[in-house]
Amino acid sequence: MTFDRRTVVKGIVAGFFAAGVHAGAESSAEALERTGPMRIWDAHSHLGSLPGDTPEERMAVLVRHMDRLGVERLILSQGFDEYISHPTPQQVREENDRVMRVLQHFPDRAYGSVYLSPDNVEFCLQEFDRCVKDGPMIGVGELETDVRCNSSALDPIVERAISMNVPILQHTWMKTSGNEPGESTPYDLVELARRHPEGKFICGHTGGNWELGIRAIRDTKNVYAEIAGSDPTSGFTEMAVRELGADRVIYGSDVGGRSFASQIAKVIGAEIPDSAKKLILGGNLRRLFQPVLAAKGLAS
Amino acid sequence: VIDTNVNLFRWPFRRLIGDDPAELVTRLRKKGVTQAWAGSFEGLLCRDVAGVNARLAAACREHGPNFLVPFGCINPKSPDWEEDLRRCHENHHMVGIRLYPNYHGYTLGEPAFAKLLSMAANRNLIVQIALSMEDVRTQFPLMLVPPVDPAPLSELIPQFPHLRLVLLNAGHWAGNRNPSVRKISQADNVYLDIAMNEGVVGLTRLIAETSPARVVFGSHYPFFYFESALLKVRSADLPRDQELAVYERNARSLLHQPS
Numbered sequence: 418m419t420f421d422r423r424t425v426v427k428g429i430v431a432g433f434f435a436a437g438v439h440a441g442a443e444s445s446a447e448a449l450e451r452t453g454p455m456r457i458w459d460a461h462s463h464l465g466s467l468p469g470d471t472p473e474e475r476m477a478v479l480v481r482h483m484d485r486l487g488v489e490r491l492i493l494s495q496g497f498d499e500y501i502s503h504p505t506p507q508q509v510r511e512e513n514d515r516v517m518r519v520l521q522h523f524p525d526r527a528y529g530s531v532y533l534s535p536d537n538v539e540f541c542l543q544e545f546d547r548c549v550k551d552g553p554m555i556g557v558g559e560l561e562t563d564v565r566c567n568s569s570a571l572d573p574i575v576e577r578a579i580s581m582n583v584p585i586l587q588h589t590w591m592k593t594s595g596n597e598p599g600e601s602t603p604y605d606l607v608e609l610a611r612r613h614p615e616g617k618f619i620c621g622h623t624g625g626n627w628e629l630g631i632r633a634i635r636d637t638k639n640v641y642a643e644i645a646g647s648d649p650t651s652g653f654t655e656m657a658v659r660e661l662g663a664d665r666v667i668y669g670s671d672v673g674g675r676s677f678a679s680q681i682a683k684v685i686g687a688e689i690p691d692s693a694k695k696l697i698l699g700g701n702l703r704r705l706f707q708p709v710l711a712a713k714g715l716a717s
Numbered sequence: 718v719i720d721t722n723v724n725l726f727r728w729p730f731r732r733l734i735g736d737d738p739a740e741l742v743t744r745l746r747k748k749g750v751t752q753a754w755a756g757s758f759e760g761l762l763c764r765d766v767a768g769v770n771a772r773l774a775a776a777c778r779e780h781g782p783n784f785l786v787p788f789g790c791i792n793p794k795s796p797d798w799e800e801d802l803r804r805c806h807e808n809h810h811m812v813g814i815r816l817y818p819n820y821h822g823y824t825l826g827e828p829a830f831a832k833l834l835s836m837a838a839n840r841n842l843i844v845q846i847a848l849s850m851e852d853v854r855t856q857f858p859l860m861l862v863p864p865v866d867p868a869p870l871s872e873l874i875p876q877f878p879h880l881r882l883v884l885l886n887a888g889h890w891a892g893n894r895n896p897s898v899r900k901i902s903q904a905d906n907v908y909l910d911i912a913m914n915e916g917v918v919g920l921t922r923l924i925a926e927t928s929p930a931r932v933v934f935g936s937h938y939p940f941f942y943f944e945s946a947l948l949k950v951r952s953a954d955l956p957r958d959q960e961l962a963v964y965e966r967n968a969r970s971l972l973h974q975p976s
Contacts, residue, residue: 466916466917467917467918468918478917478918479917481954482917482952485951485952485954486948486951486952590854592854592855593853593854593855593856593857593858593861594853594854594856594861625852625854625855626854626855627855628731647852647855648851648852648855648913648941649941649942649944649945650851650855650940650941650942651733651734651735651938651939651940651941651942652731652732652733652734655734672916672917673916673917673918674915674916675915675916675917676915676916676917676919676948676949676952677917677948677952678945678947678948678949678951678952679915679945679948679949681944681948682941682942682943682944682945682947682948683942683945685942685944685948686942686943686944686945687942688734
C-alpha cells in the first residue's frame, strides 16, 4: 500500500471545504498549503474499540479514517485486548505480535512501539530486543499503569532505549478523581527523565489535567507534551506552545477509543501559527524518531 | 451549520477564546455556522437565575440577532422557578431551556424535574439537558460534578410524547448496554448532540443506535475547540443526506416541529 503525500493536504482541505464550512477554516487550510505539506503523524494509537476481529481488519478501519483526515502514519502500540494492569509475559508478547502483524500489512501507514510491563524487567529487556533491536519496532510504550514510572525498575529499560536512540511514550494522568494504583503522573516522568538526561520521553496525555501537566514538565527539556486522549478542551495547545515552545508539543490521538477528529481539532483549532501546527502534527515526532528510523533504514 | 450547543460568557475556571459574546459570534460565523443555540455558563453557579437569563437574552439580541438563539436556564430546586420558566417563554420569547441537573443538585428521578418537563411541554419549549459539562477527571478539585444519570428518563419520556428533548454532551452513549439508556435512545422525541461523542467510529455508531433524524450538531464551543465536532462529521463518511441532516436539517426540524 502506498500513500501519496499530496493527499494529506487534500484530506485536510477537503475536510473543511466539502462540509460547506468556509472562512475561518479556509484561511487555515490555505495557510497550510502555503507553508508546505502538512504531514500528520500520530504518536499514540491502539487497535482497541474498533470493529474487526483481527489486527489487520481493525487497522483497515483506522486507515479509512486516516485517509479522510489526512493522517499519514501512526505509531501503534498495545491495546487490541482490554487493558490489563499486570499482564503476563505471554499477554505482552501477544499484544506486540498483533502490532507487528499490522506493520507487515501496512508498512507505509504505521510504525510500531513495543509494549513492556516493568513488573518483569528481565522479560522486558528480552522483549525490547525481540521487537526493536532485532524487530521492526521503533519506540517504547505506551507504558501504562503497571508500575509508576519513577520506579528504578524502569532504569534498565530506559538505558536500553537510549542505547538505540528510541523515544519512550509514557502514559500519565493527574486525575482530580484520583489515579489508578500504579498510574504515573507527569511528576513521576520528570523524575525518570532527570535520571536519564539522554533519554527522549513523550508525556502521554500531558497528565490529562493539562494546565498542571504542562507546568510539571516545563523545566525538564527532554520531556515532550503529548496532547492525546483527553477532551478537546480549548486552550490546551495554546498553553503548551506558550510554556514549552512548539518544538516540545506532539500530536497523538489515542484512537480507537478517541477519534482522530477530536484530537486533531486541538491543533487545527488552536490559535497558534501554522508553522507551529506543522511541528506539532508531525514535524516534532519525525525529528524525535529520525535517528532510529535512519538506523533501521526506514522512511521519515 | 446549526450548532445546538454553544455557551456564552465565562467558564468559571478558565478564560476561553470566544468567551466574549461578540467575539464568539464573529468566530462562529467564520466557521460556517448559521445559527447557534446558546446557553449561559453563568447558569451553572449563579443563584439569581432570572438575572442570568435576562443577560443571556440581552446578549443574544445585541450580538447575534437571528443568529444566537437563547436557551434559558431553569433550576427546579430554586424557589419560584416556575416564574423563571414563565419569563423565559413570555418575556424573553425563548424557544427552549437548558438544564444542568448535576450542577444544580438534583436527579432526573425527582418530582420537581418531572413537573418542570410537564410545564415545559405545556409551553411547547425545547428542553436541553446537559448531561455533563466537563470530564470529571479534569475538574477543579474543590468542585467535582459527576455526569447526570439519564436512566430515569426512560420512565418519564413516554409521559410526554410531544416534548422535544435534546441530550447534550452525552459522552459515550453509543455502545451503551444499559437497558434504560437504550430505551431512551429509541424514543422518537429524544435528540442527541455530538460534542462528547467519541471513538473512531463513534458517530456512525450513535446514528445506528438512535436515528439519522435525531442526531444534531453540537460543539460545546467555546469550551471545546469547534473543529472537533466539525471533523467528527467530516471523518464519519456519512451519506451526504445524513451529513446534511446532522449539520442542519435535524435541528431545523426540531425547532419548527409543531406541538
